[in-house]
Amino acid sequence: MYTTPFHSSEISNKAFLVTGGAGFIGSNIVEYLLKHNAGKVVVLDNLSTGFEENIKPFASAPNFQFIKGDICELDDCIKACTGIDYVFHQAALGSVPRSIKNPIATHNVNATGFINVLIAARDAGVKRVVYASSSSVYGDSKILPKVEEQIGKQLSPYAVSKMTNELYGEIFAKTYNMQIIGLRYFNIFGPRQNPQGEYAAAIPLFINALLNNQPPAINGDGEQTRDFTFVANAVQANVKAMLEQNVAAEGAVFNIAVGERVSLNQLIGILKKLTGSTVDQTYRAERSGDIRDSLADITKAKTVLGYDPEYKIDEGLQLTLEWFRSGLKK
Numbered sequence: 001m002y003t004t005p006f007h008s009s010e011i012s013n014k015a016f017l018v019t020g021g022a023g024f025i026g027s028n029i030v031e032y033l034l035k036h037n038a039g040k041v042v043v044l045d046n047l048s049t050g051f052e053e054n055i056k057p058f059a060s061a062p063n064f065q066f067i068k069g070d071i072c073e074l075d076d077c078i079k080a081c082t083g084i085d086y087v088f089h090q091a092a093l094g095s096v097p098r099s100i101k102n103p104i105a106t107h108n109v110n111a112t113g114f115i116n117v118l119i120a121a122r123d124a125g126v127k128r129v130v131y132a133s134s135s136s137v138y139g140d141s142k143i144l145p146k147v148e149e150q151i152g153k154q155l156s157p158y159a160v161s162k163m164t165n166e167l168y169g170e171i172f173a174k175t176y177n178m179q180i181i182g183l184r185y186f187n188i189f190g191p192r193q194n195p196q197g198e199y200a201a202a203i204p205l206f207i208n209a210l211l212n213n214q215p216p217a218i219n220g221d222g223e224q225t226r227d228f229t230f231v232a233n234a235v236q237a238n239v240k241a242m243l244e245q246n247v248a249a250e251g252a253v254f255n256i257a258v259g260e261r262v263s264l265n266q267l268i269g270i271l272k273k274l275t276g277s278t279v280d281q282t283y284r285a286e287r288s289g290d291i292r293d294s295l296a297d298i299t300k301a302k303t304v305l306g307y308d309p310e311y312k313i314d315e316g317l318q319l320t321l322e323w324f325r326s327g328l329k330k
């Protein structure tokens, strides 16, 4: 993956910070940057949900630096932003159920940590910040496909924390004349996504179950739909948002997805075919805070950023399975 560049400008003379770079999406961004000879790539991560193993392959690169630190500590953010041109902000506590169980922790990392990163970026003279928002901001809106300007009421503390990011992102861009772009990810999946723990996402959980001949457990009736998006598409969006010079992008938010949806029952069907498993799924109670249907309109990202999702769900799942089978999973 990542052999074709998504950017046209030179990056060998640029310094990048990836917060949450030891996590799933962050480590994929790091992989892309190092593959394309970025001048410097710094990761700030406290390893709370990420893993040192995810960045081990990069550790020996002379242009790579890992700072074990916490975005809740302004000093750690200031240290990490020193000498940095561009910040990819991925650090956060993901998961709706986690935020329902512990809203203070989610707020501290996702909202307060976010402002710390913005302040440190502002004071270091960072050129642009691209941050991870989430489709969860659409909340109870029934409109499909989701268009950036039409959101509903958020349904969980996690969704509120991501909405908070968007509000602060816009205000910081205006007040401090910063370039800040938010990407609303729609169910990202792929290599290095953690399949373990009570807050693991559906695709790694299902793959792990099927590969171990266990029945995958679906919350609800399985007819809920998602716009599942392979991680390389998200990396492309980040790179283009960061290095795209179109001023219309600044201070804006963009849906990052494929623009197609499948139900969880259909997803299991695809995975069973790809794995050759014959184990049937089981069903359990619906989760509170979850949205029923999710499908993105990606026109804005296509038009303004030149985003063009290369990977459809089947190809993405195939590559994800290969990674799981390679035994690199934890």
Ligand SMILES: NC(=O)c1ccc[n+]([C@@H]2O[C@H](COP(=O)([O-])OP(=O)(O)OC[C@H]3O[C@@H](n4cnc5c(N)ncnc54)[C@H](O)[C@@H]3O)[C@@H](O)[C@H]2O)c1
Pocket: 019, 020, 021, 022, 023, 024, 025, 026, 044, 045, 046, 047, 048, 049, 050, 051, 069, 070, 071, 072, 089, 090, 091, 092, 093, 094, 095, 109, 113, 132, 133, 134, 135, 184, 185, 186, 187, 188, 189, 194, 201
């Ligand atoms: N995966 C998805 O489908 C999805 C969907 C929407 C939004 N997002 C957002 O994308 C971003 C990346 O998510 P991911 O799936 O890669 O999750 P992840 O848990 O794999 O990565 C998050 C990383 O942030 C780090 N981190 C957490 N708290 C920190 C702190 N206080 N200080 C420093 N580092 C900290 C973790 O250790 C981890 O490495 C998050 O902001 C998440 O909310 C993800």
